[in-house]
Amino acid sequence: MGFKDNIRRKENISIIGFMGSGKSTAGKILAKKIGFLYIDIDTVIELSEGMKISRIFEEKGESYFRKVESEVIYKIYNNTGCVFSCGGGVILNEKNMDMIKKSSIVVFLSVNAETVFERLKDEENRPLLARGDREKIIKDMLDFRQPLYLKYSDIAIDANSITPNEAAKKIIGEIKLKINS
Numbered sequence: 001m002g003f004k005d006n007i008r009r010k011e012n013i014s015i016i017g018f019m020g021s022g023k024s025t026a027g028k029i030l031a032k033k034i035g036f037l038y039i040d041i042d043t044v045i046e047l048s049e050g051m052k053i054s055r056i057f058e059e060k061g062e063s064y065f066r067k068v069e070s071e072v073i074y075k076i077y078n079n080t081g082c083v084f085s086c087g088g089g090v091i092l093n094e095k096n097m098d099m100i101k102k103s104s105i106v107v108f109l110s111v112n113a114e115t116v117f118e119r120l121k122d123e124e125n126r127p128l129l130a131r132g133d134r135e136k137i138i139k140d141m142l143d144f145r146q147p148l149y150l151k152y153s154d155i156a157i158d159a160n161s162i163t164p165n166e167a168a169k170k171i172i173g174e175i176k177l178k179i180n181s
């Protein structure tokens with residue numbers, strides 16, 4: 001049985017991790033390398049709501065966003081053969097993760113606070129980082145979330161000093177190892 005067939009037994013790959021961990025870029029490259037369809041959950045939310053994430057937060061609030069995020073997850077996880085990149089807060093809701101884990105190998109791209117701060121310096125579509133002292137917000141959120149990312153992931157990759165292409169290659173390598181072990 002080939003690599004693809006083996007992955008297909010789990011059917012999808014989902015990438016989780018903090019904002020700025022490179023989920024989208026690595027996910028796109030990964031999907032291309034293995035012939036899967038790439039789906040960015042935040043993009044699906046923006047398309048279904050007809051507005052940018054930052055505007056959804058501004059006009060309707062975070063709890064509304066979380067509700068839509070869960071609805072989108074429930075709808076799109078009926079697909080197979082996909083690489084999904086998930087929003088950084090997906091791990092806050094256990095039901096999201098139950099749904100995601102049913103059909104996915106879950107890959108966590110791990111980054112530290114310094115990396116996030118540096119990568120998102122000029123970013124404007126991350127409403128949660130626009131609520132005060134960015135450095136402190138990132139640190140506090142990461143401290144709270146790190147155990148959750150670890151709890152839900154099958155594979156964790158240190159993504160601090162690798163390119164998205166290297167991350168994609170590492171994901172393939174780690175999945176192969178898992179499959180063969």
Ligand code: S3P
Pocket residue numbers: 017018019020023042053086087088089090125126127128
């Ligand atoms: C969020 C991360 C964002 C987006 C929203 C909330 C979070 O996605 O879903 O702004 O709670 O960490 P990215 O991780 O793709 O930036």
